[in-house]
Structure formats: structure tokens, C-alpha cells
Amino acid sequence: xFDLSNRTAIVTGAGRGIGRAIAAALVAHGARVALFDRDxxxxxxxxxxxxxxxLSIVVDVADATNVQAAIETVIExxxxxxxxxxxxxxxxxxxxxxxxxxxxxxxxxxxLNALYYTCRAVVPTMIATGYGRLITIASVAGKRGGxxxxxxxxxxxxxxxxxxxxxxxxxxxxxxxTANAICPGPVETPLLASMTAEQRxxxxxxxxxxxxxxxxxxxxxxxxxxSAEAAFITGETLDVDGGITMx
Numbered sequence: 001x002f003d004l005s006n007r008t009a010i011v012t013g014a015g016r017g018i019g020r021a022i023a024a025a026l027v028a029h030g031a032r033v034a035l036f037d038r039d040x041x042x043x044x045x046x047x048x049x050x051x052x053x054x055l056s057i058v059v060d061v062a063d064a065t066n067v068q069a070a071i072e073t074v075i076e077x078x079x080x081x082x083x084x085x086x087x088x089x090x091x092x093x094x095x096x097x098x099x100x101x102x103x104x105x106x107x108x109x110x111x112l113n114a115l116y117y118t119c120r121a122v123v124p125t126m127i128a129t130g131y132g133r134l135i136t137i138a139s140v141a142g143k144r145g146g147x148x149x150x151x152x153x154x155x156x157x158x159x160x161x162x163x164x165x166x167x168x169x170x171x172x173x174x175x176x177x178t179a180n181a182i183c184p185g186p187v188e189t190p191l192l193a194s195m196t197a198e199q200r201x202x203x204x205x206x207x208x209x210x211x212x213x214x215x216x217x218x219x220x221x222x223x224x225x226x227s228a229e230a231a232f233i234t235g236e237t238l239d240v241d242g243g244i245t246m247x
Contacts, residue, residue: 004029004227007031008081011085018087022218025219086134089137132176133230134172136179137181166181185241208244
């Protein structure tokens, strides 16, 4: 099951944390994976760890021209793109009244606009091959309006990614392309390193399973949605949150 041999994937924000775990899981199941990240040092380390069937490209996903060029590079190298995982994100936890316009715009640029840029560049080649898997890493914050982590800007951006994913699912189904979102709760990544022990304890009390997720648990959901076994699933929002959201 979940054989991704001969499939080509792109993972954004692949240098560390959830993105690197997703890239590793896709490679482990046979896919060739292009790693996108804006940090060249993280990319070099990830590429050395994951091996020869990866391609690393320094990309600012908030720059449409940069994204288009990077995706054209992948197509030139491997001829097709079967799987796109939009994972790159920045976390904003400021209350609404403390947000500056520039912070609002930056959060939406990375967390929402980038999804439009990458899908816009990738979808034509998926239509040409009659196959595609669009997978977005959203967040429970996009469904709850924040709460545990992420407030106004982050929640708004992640809610937007869920809505855009559903719209893509409707529009692209006739071409053999599925689009799904994954909504993790708090995940053990460097993004959470600044949390105090008190904040962690308070957050864990809101999670029925009583702990944060490991990046590999999010990656496992990505592998499933990228696989042939998930061919009849589209427009779905899959919660990987330990029971925070039950809907």
C-alpha cells in the first residue's frame, strides 16, 4: 500500500520540522521529491539526509516569480509533477490589536498567497498528465479561529487555505486532480521552541490525547492522501490534532 514509485513531488518549507518529515516519508515510499525552502543551509542538510532522489531549490514562496521559476526547474529536471504539498508557513501569535499591517500582510503572503502561486504554476502540468495530488497543511487554528496557537492573521490565512483547497477540489476533479487539506494541532517542531513549560501544559490540557503531535504523524497523513488508495477523496479537511476538533 501507499506505493509512490515513479511519482514526483514538491514539498514547500521542507528544510525542517513538518516539511522535512513529509519529504522523508514521501522518499521512503518511493517518490522523487523537490525540496523548497528559503534557507539554503537547511536545504543542504535535508538533501544530504534524504539522498539522491531529491532536488533542493531555494525558494521564497511569497514571490510568485520565484515560485514559477522553481517549478519550471523541477519540470525540466523530472518531466512532471504529481504531488504538491504546500507546507511552508510562518506562525503569528499576536493579538489582533497588536498586529501591524506589515505583519498581517507577511503572514497572508507566506501562508495563503503562496498556495495560489504554487498551485497556479503546478496545475497545468497536472492537467496535461491527467493526474495530481494537491495537499495543503492548514491548521486547526483555521477552523477554531486560533485558540491554542496562532491568532488573527494566522487563523485567517489558514482558513483561507481550507477554502481555496475546497475550491480547487471542485474545479480540478474533472482533470483527475484531487485537493485536500490537513489540519494539525500543535506539533513538536522548532516553531514551538519558544513556548514556556506553563504554556505547553495549558495547551496539552486542551488536547484529548494529552500531547503534541510528532511531525511523522502529519507526514503519514500526507502519504495516504498522496497515494492511489486516496483516489476517491477530495475536498476533505483531515484533522491530525489529537481530538481538539471533532467534526
